[in-house]
Amino acid sequence: MAVVAVPPVTSRREVPPWLRGVFGMVGVVVVWQIVGLTFFSKNNLVPPPTHILSQMRSDGFAFYWNNARTTLHEASIGWLCGNALAVLLAFAFLVAPILERPLMRLGIASYCLPIFAIGPVLQIVFVGQTPKMILAALSVFFTTLVGMLIGLRSADATTLDLVHAYGGNSFNKLTKVRLRSALPSLFAALRIAAPAAILGAIIGEYLGSNNGLGVALIASEQGLIIDRTWALALVATALAGIGYGLTALIGHWLTPWAPKRARV
Numbered sequence: 001m002a003v004v005a006v007p008p009v010t011s012r013r014e015v016p017p018w019l020r021g022v023f024g025m026v027g028v029v030v031v032w033q034i035v036g037l038t039f040f041s042k043n044n045l046v047p048p049p050t051h052i053l054s055q056m057r058s059d060g061f062a063f064y065w066n067n068a069r070t071t072l073h074e075a076s077i078g079w080l081c082g083n084a085l086a087v088l089l090a091f092a093f094l095v096a097p098i099l100e101r102p103l104m105r106l107g108i109a110s111y112c113l114p115i116f117a118i119g120p121v122l123q124i125v126f127v128g129q130t131p132k133m134i135l136a137a138l139s140v141f142f143t144t145l146v147g148m149l150i151g152l153r154s155a156d157a158t159t160l161d162l163v164h165a166y167g168g169n170s171f172n173k174l175t176k177v178r179l180r181s182a183l184p185s186l187f188a189a190l191r192i193a194a195p196a197a198i199l200g201a202i203i204g205e206y207l208g209s210n211n212g213l214g215v216a217l218i219a220s221e222q223g224l225i226i227d228r229t230w231a232l233a234l235v236a237t238a239l240a241g242i243g244y245g246l247t248a249l250i251g252h253w254l255t256p257w258a259p260k261r262a263r264v
Contacts, residue, residue, distance in 0.1 A: 047227050052234065055227035063216075064235050070212040071201050072239060074129050078136020079197040079243075083190065085137070086144035094152050094178070095170075104145075111142035115200065119207040132204030132212075139200030140193035147189025151182030180257075187251030194243030202236060 029049055036048030044051075056064065089107070093100040115135055122131035155178045163173050205214025213236050220228040 044226055047230055051227050052231050055225075056231045059228065059231070064231070067211060067213050067216045067232070068235055068239060070129075070209075071198065071205065071214070071236070074132040074201040074204065074212070075136045075197040075239075075243075077129075078133040078138075078200060079140055079193060081133065082137030082140040082197070083144045083193060086141050087148050087186070089145055090148035090152055090182075091174075093149060094174070107142050107145050110138050113138070115139070115203050116207070119204060122204075123208045129209075131207070132201045132209065135204040136197040136200035139196040143192050143196065144186070144189045147185045148182055151185030152178045154185065155181040183255045184251070187247060187255060191244050191247045191251070194247050195240035198236060198240045198243065 032046075033048045033050065036046050036051070040046040047055075089103060093103070115138070118138075119131065119135060122134055125131075126134070152174075155173075159177050160173050163177060168176070202212070202214040202217070205212040206218065209215050213232055217229060217232050217236075220226075220232060
């Protein structure tokens with residue numbers, strides 16, 4: 001009987017996710033450049049990336065940084081306050097379940113409330129950058145609340161019983177088991193909260209402000225400076241992406257035990 005030699009199985013080397021992302025971004029920019037120079041060359045409604053970069057160079061770094069710094073400050077304070085309140089409420093729901101039903105309804109109401117509806121009211125009641133910070137906080141509050149609450153309740157029951165068997169109380173269960181279990185879900189919510197805070201701050205600037213990316217966007221739209229409008233939109237997108245990426249990186253460092261799909 002003839003023996004058929006089976007060729008050795010060669011393992012395919014998987015392309016890293018970040019490299020696939022780079023290839024995808026390069027492809028989008030190339031297609032964007034071609035479309036901007038052909039289909040939209042007459043009306044310039046979708047300017048090619050080269051025109052946008054030329055506008056940014058003409059405006060100067062200071063123009064974009066001064067506006068971005070204001071928006072970042074508003075979004076950062078709102079992000080911190082909204083997330084801190086959400087985490088504290090999640091702990092309160094766990095310790096005192098009687099509070100969950102009425103307060104969760106308020107959280108749902110804050111999530112469903114249109115920002116454009118409450119924004120003018122906040123502009124009347126508060127002054128300065130406070131309305132923008134509140135809108136940023138409202139944009140992140142409910143997402144983090146749900147993520148933290150789900151994480152706290154996803155703790156392994158066997159591990160909780162083990163802590164109880166060794167004489168641990170509710171505080172020991174919270175610090176040694178529940179917090180560790182909640183971190184992956186918390187950081188998943190925080191990743192979403194970072195771009196949401198930027199969006200909330202920009203919408204607040206639309207409703208009334210003296211500086212910021214939202215104000216600059218309105219001015220460029222009214223002045224029909226299309227290249228600058230696209231440049232400001234790209235700056236806002238970059239800030240949101242940086243916030244998302246930094247949160248994901250910190251979550252990856254702090255939760256090495258979490259499943260990979262929960263940290264992507």
